[in-house]
Amino acid sequence: MFETFVVKNLTNKEELNNSYNYFNYLFILGIIISLLASYLAYKCNIKENKATQWVITIFAFLFPVIYTIYYFIMHVLLGYKCYKSKK
Numbered sequence: 001m002f003e004t005f006v007v008k009n010l011t012n013k014e015e016l017n018n019s020y021n022y023f024n025y026l027f028i029l030g031i032i033i034s035l036l037a038s039y040l041a042y043k044c045n046i047k048e049n050k051a052t053q054w055v056i057t058i059f060a061f062l063f064p065v066i067y068t069i070y071y072f073i074m075h076v077l078l079g080y081k082c083y084k085s086k087k
Contacts, residue, residue: 037064044082
């Protein structure tokens with residue numbers, strides 16, 4: 001609440017609109033990256049049981065940078081294939 005008061009009273013309207021636009025673009029970019037990481041996690045764990053597949057997919061959505069780094073190291077650099085089940 002205090003932040004809203006400070007922003008409304010200490011900035012002019014033009015700067016405020018620009019910061020909202022910047023925030024909107026970052027938010028949309030973050031959602032797109034999260035969805036792409038989730039899709040990658042879902043497809044890569046397609047042969048795991050459904051509970052494991054969904055837990056990994058949710059983790060990838062919530063922490064897309066961590067999952068993307070993990071995916072890059074495991075599947076691109078080290079060459080492990082997706083779709084392999086550990087069963």
